[in-house]
Amino acid sequence: MLQGDFQLPKRNKRTVLVLGLLGVVGLVGLAATVAVGAFVLSAWLGLPLNAFGLNDGPDQPIAFPHTVHVQDMGMDCTFCHRAVTTEAAASVPAVGLCMSCHKVIGDGLPEIEKLRGYHESGRAIDWVRVHRVPDHVHFVHESHVRFFSERDNVPASETCQLCHQDVGSMPKVEQVRSLKMGDCLDCHRENEAPTDCTACHY
Amino acid sequence: MAGEKWGMVIDVDKCIGCQACVVACQAENNIPINTEDLYNQRRAVQWIRIERYWEGEFPDVKARFIPVLCQHCSDAPCEPVCPVFATYHNPEGLNVQVYNRCIGTRFCANNCPYHVRFFNFWEPSWPESLKNQLNPDVTVRSRGIMEKCTFCIQRIRRSTRDAKAEGRGVEDGARELNPACVNACPTDTLFFGDLNDPDSKVARMSAEETGEHGRGYHMLEELGTEPNVLYLKKVDKNAKEASHA
Structure with missing residues (x-):
């Protein structure tokens, strides 16, 4: 060395x-x-x-398949989410509405049995909420559905996918758009909707 | 929601000081219960309050009542002092408090000559029995947030939305448009409407009453805040005779 x-x-x-x-x-x-x-x-x-x-979307108390109801049965969004064209909240159907079909359909399927269990005990199903805006935001489904169905001349159920995407093809519902204020504002500006704070915050 | 200028006319001559407006406002706008403790701390929240004055000496004494709420000033002293633009004037002539912007400096309340802005010193709470009566259309303000009268903007929004859905205009003085205090008033002291619509009741009243012989006046007019709430002063027969004499 x-x-x-x-x-x-x-x-x-x-x-x-x-x-x-x-x-x-x-x-x-x-x-x-x-x-x-x-x-x-x-x-x-x-x-x-x-x-x-x-x-991913959260696990629900009943593994409700939108795919079966929307894609296979061809049901309209507004059949179950009835208040979407008239109220602020789109509303989740009462167990009774499910039972109008499932009294006779789906014998022996475990998830249907769960549903019937809820119906017999008279409890509401404690669905896990997927889309939620903060308390100080007042989002109204009715006016949005009305605007888009008038703008594009389509039935109300075809406007849902603008924010929720094609829920009918989701085995488990998940949130696709961020639904943050920037997201709302971009769309409001595009469509010349009011951008005043008090349009949503009050 | 364009072109309106919401305003109120308060006919003090009719006010009997019953406080129905105060209760209605409290219930409509999710205002927590004001306890004696809170009053003593000067931290009670009342978006509308009845101010009571005594006139004269016993036994010739008279009670005078003035409902005081946010005057929605066109030149509001509360607005320029907010460092985060949480309070501003919206296109409908409302003085607006944006809760999600507010950082709780309380400058606005200090600068308000009418004492109609209230700070949430505590997290609001309600007794268990009242939890289900909260209004879902109104945000529950958390601790550290300033709040004030909104002219029940949730009712304005809902009624204009409903009117639009049914393809009609909002009727002047409709119950679904009026703030809770106006609907609750048993003596028709309060009137609410669009000041920009010349046919509305408030516009007609303020046109009639602001002239030389009218009873109209603005509260603390000399400050130049240009309030959108017009008061009509009390008609007092004796006072008239006194002034003639």
């Missing part, structure tokens, strides 16, 4: 192990921070990152 040659100082095995471990922990920490940051940022700006099932 020549004099002045670069030489790595000899470390003992323990220091190498500790340093290696620290490095690994640091890398994992960095990755975790980035992941959390990305989740927070994406959720703040729009919807959570569409990964690891973060964006």
